[in-house]
Amino acid sequence: MLLLLLCLPALVPLFVVLTAVFTPEVEIWSHLARYVLPVVTTNTLVLVVGVSVGAALLGTSLAWLTSTCEFPGRRIFEWALLLPLAMPGYVLAFIAVGFLDFTGPLQTWLRGAFGSSSWFPSIRSTGGVILVLTFSLYPYVYLLARGAFLTQGRRAQEAARTLGMTPMRALWRVVLPMARPWIVAGTALVAMETLADFGTVAVFNYDTFTTAIYRAWFGMFSVNAAFELAAVLLVFVFIAFALERRSRANLRFATARDLSRQAVRIELRGVRAVVASLCAALVLGLGFVLPVLQLVVWVFARAASDLDARYFEFILHSVLLAGSAAIIITGASLLVAYLERQYGSTPVRALVRISTMGYAVPGTVLAVGILVPIIGLNNVLQHGLSTWLGDAAPSLLLQGTLATVLLAYFARFLAVGFNPIESGLSRITATIDEAAITLGAAGTALLRRVHVPLLRTSLMTAAILVFVDVMKEMPITLIARPFGWDTLAVRVFEMTSEGEWERAALPALAIVLVGLIPAAMLTRRGEHVA
Amino acid sequence: MPERTLSQRSPYWVLLAFGFLTLLGCGRAPTELVVYSSRNEQLIKPMFDRYTEETGQAIRFVTDDAGPLIERLAAEGQNSPADILLTVDAGQLWQAAERGLLQPVDSETIRTNIPEHLRDPGSRWIGLSVRARTIVYSTERVQPDELSSYEDLADERWRGRLCLRTSKSVYNQSLVAMMIEAHGEEKTEDIVRGWVANLATEPFANDTRLMEAIIAGQCDVGIVNSYYFGRLTRDKPDQPIRLFWAELAGDGVHVNVSGAGIAAAAPRREEAQKFLEWLTQPEAQSMFADANLEYPANPNVAPDPLVASWGTFRASSLNVAKAGELQPLAVRLMDRAGFR
Numbered sequence: 001m002l003l004l005l006l007c008l009p010a011l012v013p014l015f016v017v018l019t020a021v022f023t024p025e026v027e028i029w030s031h032l033a034r035y036v037l038p039v040v041t042t043n044t045l046v047l048v049v050g051v052s053v054g055a056a057l058l059g060t061s062l063a064w065l066t067s068t069c070e071f072p073g074r075r076i077f078e079w080a081l082l083l084p085l086a087m088p089g090y091v092l093a094f095i096a097v098g099f100l101d102f103t104g105p106l107q108t109w110l111r112g113a114f115g116s117s118s119w120f121p122s123i124r125s126t127g128g129v130i131l132v133l134t135f136s137l138y139p140y141v142y143l144l145a146r147g148a149f150l151t152q153g154r155r156a157q158e159a160a161r162t163l164g165m166t167p168m169r170a171l172w173r174v175v176l177p178m179a180r181p182w183i184v185a186g187t188a189l190v191a192m193e194t195l196a197d198f199g200t201v202a203v204f205n206y207d208t209f210t211t212a213i214y215r216a217w218f219g220m221f222s223v224n225a226a227f228e229l230a231a232v233l234l235v236f237v238f239i240a241f242a243l244e245r246r247s248r249a250n251l252r253f254a255t256a257r258d259l260s261r262q263a264v265r266i267e268l269r270g271v272r273a274v275v276a277s278l279c280a281a282l283v284l285g286l287g288f289v290l291p292v293l294q295l296v297v298w299v300f301a302r303a304a305s306d307l308d309a310r311y312f313e314f315i316l317h318s319v320l321l322a323g324s325a326a327i328i329i330t331g332a333s334l335l336v337a338y339l340e341r342q343y344g345s346t347p348v349r350a351l352v353r354i355s356t357m358g359y360a361v362p363g364t365v366l367a368v369g370i371l372v373p374i375i376g377l378n379n380v381l382q383h384g385l386s387t388w389l390g391d392a393a394p395s396l397l398l399q400g401t402l403a404t405v406l407l408a409y410f411a412r413f414l415a416v417g418f419n420p421i422e423s424g425l426s427r428i429t430a431t432i433d434e435a436a437i438t439l440g441a442a443g444t445a446l447l448r449r450v451h452v453p454l455l456r457t458s459l460m461t462a463a464i465l466v467f468v469d470v471m472k473e474m475p476i477t478l479i480a481r482p483f484g485w486d487t488l489a490v491r492v493f494e495m496t497s498e499g500e501w502e503r504a505a506l507p508a509l510a511i512v513l514v515g516l517i518p519a520a521m522l523t524r525r526g527e528h529v530a
Numbered sequence: 531m532p533e534r535t536l537s538q539r540s541p542y543w544v545l546l547a548f549g550f551l552t553l554l555g556c557g558r559a560p561t562e563l564v565v566y567s568s569r570n571e572q573l574i575k576p577m578f579d580r581y582t583e584e585t586g587q588a589i590r591f592v593t594d595d596a597g598p599l600i601e602r603l604a605a606e607g608q609n610s611p612a613d614i615l616l617t618v619d620a621g622q623l624w625q626a627a628e629r630g631l632l633q634p635v636d637s638e639t640i641r642t643n644i645p646e647h648l649r650d651p652g653s654r655w656i657g658l659s660v661r662a663r664t665i666v667y668s669t670e671r672v673q674p675d676e677l678s679s680y681e682d683l684a685d686e687r688w689r690g691r692l693c694l695r696t697s698k699s700v701y702n703q704s705l706v707a708m709m710i711e712a713h714g715e716e717k718t719e720d721i722v723r724g725w726v727a728n729l730a731t732e733p734f735a736n737d738t739r740l741m742e743a744i745i746a747g748q749c750d751v752g753i754v755n756s757y758y759f760g761r762l763t764r765d766k767p768d769q770p771i772r773l774f775w776a777e778l779a780g781d782g783v784h785v786n787v788s789g790a791g792i793a794a795a796a797p798r799r800e801e802a803q804k805f806l807e808w809l810t811q812p813e814a815q816s817m818f819a820d821a822n823l824e825y826p827a828n829p830n831v832a833p834d835p836l837v838a839s840w841g842t843f844r845a846s847s848l849n850v851a852k853a854g855e856l857q858p859l860a861v862r863l864m865d866r867a868g869f870r
Contacts, residue, residue, distance in 0.1 A: 031862050031865070035862075036865055097735075097739075098739075102731070102743060103739065103743050103746040122732075124731075202698070203735050205696045205698070205732060205734070205735050205870060207870060211698065214597075214698075215698060217597055218595070218596075218597045219698070219703055219857065219858070219861035220857075220862070221621075221625045222858075223601060364595070364597065364598055368598055368602075371602060371605065375602070375605040375606050376605065378606075378609065379607065379608075382609050395609070396609075397611060399606070400592070400611075475598065478592075478593065478594040479592075479594050481592070483564075483590040483592055484590065486571075490593075493570075493594075494570040494571045494572060494593065495570075497568070497570045497593075498570055498618075498822065499736045499737065499758065
């Protein structure tokens with residue numbers, strides 16, 4: 001019951017989206033089916049598979065390097081590799097296209113030096129968009145996989161070595177399989193974010209399901225058709241979830257942990273150490289350092305005059321919203337994951353899984369999907385108040401409150417909080433629960449005194465991801481914010497809505513800098529653990 | 531461990547925070563004018579401030595894309611706090627009016643100041659600034675006398691020389707909608723197919739990149755909104771690129787408007803009308819248009835000197851409302867023609 005109540009805000013917008021199928025737009029659908037869907041379905045599949053595989057490979061290997069090996073710069077890379085997360089995908093995309101396209105400085109230089117740049121691969125291509133999204137989204141996998149490797153302890157690895165495995169073989173046979181829930185959970189976040197993305201693919205003019213949804217809405221003026229397309233998207237996501245779940249239904253990932261004895265790091269030497277440092281530096285450079293430099297250049301060239309006292313307010317608003325959302329969503333996710341674990345029947349699992357699907361829905365669709373029922377509620381309350389108080393009744397405006405904004409964030413980002421925590425719980429054996437209950441720690445005491453301390457890494461991961469995601473979020477903040485309550489992301493919108501990208505560098509850079517806060521927190525925590 | 535205490539208490543936090551924040555947003559000063567705007571903050575706020583200074587009328591606003599704003603307006607119905615909807619293209623205003631979200635305004639001032647083809651035939655919204663979409667060309671590789679109309683860019687001699695912005699841009703959607711109005715669907719589809727065949731590279735995500743591509747030599751001609759050209763040349767004049775005033779069906783340059791209408795349930799209808807009328811007067815018209823290098827909708831107001839330096843043009847006499855009405859058809863036509 002409590003679980004249903006918790007999930008309700010996340011279920012309502014999905015329900016709103018799904019109800020659109022009861023008033024089918026037959027005529028538009030026949031057009032879409034013939035001219036649009038074949039292309040966007042293929043494009044979306046290629047993009048999601050490409051980005052998921054790319055991010056899983058990049059994130060897992062970097063996480064493994066920084067959490068189990070020792071190489072020059074490891075201590076810095078450990079947290080710095082998280083930084084691209086703070087860079088909004090659409091900003092990275094705009095910078096990448098600006099730099100690498102025909103008109104960019106690189107190709108201009110090539111033409112100057114060699115007369116032609118026609119051999120240079122086009123950045124505005126399928127490969128280009130996959131590459132940019134991979135670089136901007138791999139930190140989800142990195143952060144989760146890192147948590148998995150750090151909590152694995154050394155026993156499993158030692159056991160594998162005792163059985164005669166080489167370190168590489170142990171990696172493939174033991175370490176990676178044991179980290180599977182984390183890698184899958186991180187990759188699932190990447191896949192959902194890719195499905196819902198509009199800003200990044202729009203810079204590349206790459207057509208996906210999401211762009212088709214917006215085209216039906218803003219171009220053909222049919223919200224209904226847009227929501228129906230979103231409903232189809234949801235069905236696909238649900239099937240993908242169900243398949244993945246089934247494939248690991250009988251697997252268990254718990255370990256006997258011994259945090260006092262951190263696994264001994266593999267010391268990389270010589271060429272290997274250099275290669276490891278170079279790889280990490282390359283990813284960090286392309287995904288973060290170079291783009292930040294470009295932003296700084298733009299700020300000085302164009303946007304410095306936009307910097308005024310209001311920026312304190314924007315930053316404060318952003319941090320306040322992101323901070324409260326991180327606390328609320330992490331707390332609620334913990335409860336949801338705990339309840340799911342205690343009463344984990346199949347319908348309960350399905351319910352929880354569906355609740356997290358808001359993350360795969362294009363932002364504006366979800367924003368309107370949650371705003372419409374809240375406005376409905378507001379109108380009912382207003383009607384009641386007016387009947388009761390007559391003209392003295394105050395006018396309500398629930399839809400323009402921070403509570404609504406936070407509720408909508410919850411519906412959108414539940415997956416971001418839930419996925420890391422759920423994977424974390426899978427590492428705690430049932431015997432731990434039983435032992436705790438025997439010792440008198442049942443119910444909330446079990447959660448508070450046993451699970452929470454064991455889940456510290458997962459809870460931090462969830463909170464960091466939610467914080468940074470909310471910092472970058474636009475559609476919900478835009479439509480539901482109180483009058484005048486502007487955030488950094490809103491500033492980015494104001495600049496980019498008329499294509500003033502260079503001026504958007506200032507708020508974008510501020511988002512990145514504020515996004516550094518969680519990364520800094522991670523370092524501090526890292527010191528405690530190490 | 532601070533994170534433990536936080537997550538542990540979060541359910542209470544949630545309730546407390548929600549209660550508090552809900553109260554925070556409730557109620558509003560009854561005298562304020564409320565604007566829902568898809569024209570961005572830096573382009574509207576200076577004018578709002580000026581109006582408040584002159585009349586004492588306070589204005590609050592929320593910015594977002596027109597799509598979600600219209601859905602919000604529709605859901606709010608009679609309880610909507612919005613007095614005015616302000617957008618950056620006529621199509622969205624047309625759609626809002628179609629859905630009964632705007633109300634007619636009977637005003638002599640508006641009729642005098644704003645030409646008929648920039649107003650809703652049903653008087654439910656008006657254009658406040660004109661956005662001209664026309665041809666840009668490379669002065670190094672194209673002579674102006676080679677250019678004539680949008681339609682002509684479908685001709686074979688532009689094969690591999692044309693750059694276009696994506697068909698997702700509402701400005702291209704309304705251009706094609708107006709072509710449908712002038713030529714009918716069949717002929718328009720042929721023209722759009724001709725454009726696609728002439729493309730030098732994949733369509734661009736914005737007009738600025740398109741012009742940079744012309745300067746860099748990737749293509750020779752393109753179609754852009756004039757204010758993007760203004761922005762580009764204001765920072766760096768003397769670039770090998772120029773505007774050409776194109777003809778649509780021999781009837782002048784295709785224009786769209788940024789405009790506004792009064793919400794059907796506006797709590798302060800009269801104040802809203804006063805504000806709208808004020809916006810059509812010379813001083814406000816200059817501020818509205820010049821902030822983004824657009825053209826004032828009031829023909830008696832001169833544009834910004836930089837804008838004036840591009841010469842005068844004859845705007846298409848088709849009513850801009852047609853852009854909204856035919857936009858869904860235009861989008862489908864572009865899908866069929868493979869214009870991405």
